[in-house]
Amino acid sequence: MTVDLLHLLHQALFGGLAASGFGILFNFSWPDLRWCAASGALALATRTLGQEAGWSLEAASFAAAAAVGCAGQLLHARLGLGTNDLAVAGCIPMVPGLFAAEGILGLYALAAPHPDNPTATALTAMEFTLRVVFTIGAIGTGLSIATHILPNRDRGMVMDKRRQNATADGGGASVQREALVKGVASILFGRRAR
Amino acid sequence: MKTDPALLERQELDQVAEAALCAARVLMEAGVRAKVVHEDCARIARGLGAEHVDLRSGYASLDITVTRGMSTITRMVEVGPLGVNYRLSHGIRALAQRIGDDGMTPTQALSEMTRLKQQTGRHAPWVVALAVAIACAAFGRLLGMDWAAFIPVAASAAIGQSVRHSLLRRGANVFVVAACVAFLASSLAELGARWAGSTTLDLAMIASVLLLVPGVPALDAQYDILDGHPTLGSARTVVVGMTLIFIATGVLIARAVLAVPQ
Numbered sequence: 297m298t299v300d301l302l303h304l305l306h307q308a309l310f311g312g313l314a315a316s317g318f319g320i321l322f323n324f325s326w327p328d329l330r331w332c333a334a335s336g337a338l339a340l341a342t343r344t345l346g347q348e349a350g351w352s353l354e355a356a357s358f359a360a361a362a363a364v365g366c367a368g369q370l371l372h373a374r375l376g377l378g379t380n381d382l383a384v385a386g387c388i389p390m391v392p393g394l395f396a397a398e399g400i401l402g403l404y405a406l407a408a409p410h411p412d413n414p415t416a417t418a419l420t421a422m423e424f425t426l427r428v429v430f431t432i433g434a435i436g437t438g439l440s441i442a443t444h445i446l447p448n449r450d451r452g453m454v455m456d457k458r459r460q461n462a463t464a465d466g467g468g469a470s471v472q473r474e475a476l477v478k479g480v481a482s483i484l485f486g487r488r489a490r
Numbered sequence: 491m492k493t494d495p496a497l498l499e500r501q502e503l504d505q506v507a508e509a510a511l512c513a514a515r516v517l518m519e520a521g522v523r524a525k526v527v528h529e530d531c532a533r534i535a536r537g538l539g540a541e542h543v544d545l546r547s548g549y550a551s552l553d554i555t556v557t558r559g560m561s562t563i564t565r566m567v568e569v570g571p572l573g574v575n576y577r578l579s580h581g582i583r584a585l586a587q588r589i590g591d592d593g594m595t596p597t598q599a600l601s602e603m604t605r606l607k608q609q610t611g612r613h614a615p616w617v618v619a620l621a622v623a624i625a626c627a628a629f630g631r632l633l634g635m636d637w638a639a640f641i642p643v644a645a646s647a648a649i650g651q652s653v654r655h656s657l658l659r660r661g662a663n664v665f666v667v668a669a670c671v672a673f674l675a676s677s678l679a680e681l682g683a684r685w686a687g688s689t690t691l692d693l694a695m696i697a698s699v700l701l702l703v704p705g706v707p708a709l710d711a712q713y714d715i716l717d718g719h720p721t722l723g724s725a726r727t728v729v730v731g732m733t734l735i736f737i738a739t740g741v742l743i744a745r746a747v748l749a750v751p752q
Binding site for chain 2: 306307310311313314315316317318319320321322323324325328340376377378381384385387388389391393394396397398400401404432433435436437439440
């Protein structure tokens, strides 16, 4: 597999820009926007790598959403309640709006009084529509898998409390490191770190 | 004069239901998925003293039944237009966590929620318009749009967002707004990109309306179905589909008016 590094950087940069722009539309606070950008950049970089490896858009989108979801769970102690929302914001630049529009426009063209080559138009419209459904399905599934396999809420709440206590006595960094190590361990060894 | 203790308990339970339902409504309107709404609503009700909580979430209404001892209260509330406001939802969820951990009286909880609703800030409209402009132009680049169309797409998306904000504040129908903004933004993008010498006019037209694509509701719909709320998930899916149809209609009219080849 050869990776066009410039293309990869381009996709990551504009993925991060799009995610942080939509993050403002979704009213994320200013400090959270850098996480939106990081999430979008990671999503687009992973998807681009997948596509360059010859995967379909749907498979690459699934892998990208799963990567963003897992990264969010790893950083849950730092991100707190917004983990899943930040992952969603990062995946927004992967939503296939172009395919959706083209699919519906294709259906409109098919409904014209005398459509040119109706079979080809129908096939194209159907292809775009199916790709929208499958890509959104792949993104949602990738995010859900990360959330359901690595449940974080209770642990996160405990971590939030511990972080507050530790910050009060100057030990916040060690708690964050501990959370990161436990998160990595839970992914590598397939169990929840205690 | 002595007040009946059973009546007092029912009045208090009524306040518990009201506070929990208020939080659930705010979370729904802020674009949170059903599972989280259910969890936080139950956490609040239990933190305020309920022993058992049942919540039913529909697209436009929520019902709650809370029980303590022999008393049971059922209440229903309408849900307003669903949007996305993560800062508010994080505030309410943090409050739910606090109530669950430390407890609170229903009156305090309600006043805290009112304070959050009133004081949680939103980005200024011009900041949102600028951010949307950058996001749509960046999205266009991801789709393969050329650099010549970058500024026209950004400008038309900013104008589209400003018009959308203005129309929605006046209470216009969200689907009609989607079609009107799609027509306006895609027309401006096409004219601007053509003037700038772009060769990707089709992509420019589509990129300028991507601000309207309901990405968060589409993912929420899927989450809801996966989490065991198929009714709400299906309703969200229908709304997403209708929005896409109205966006495409706007773009189609723009193409027809500007005589863009189909």
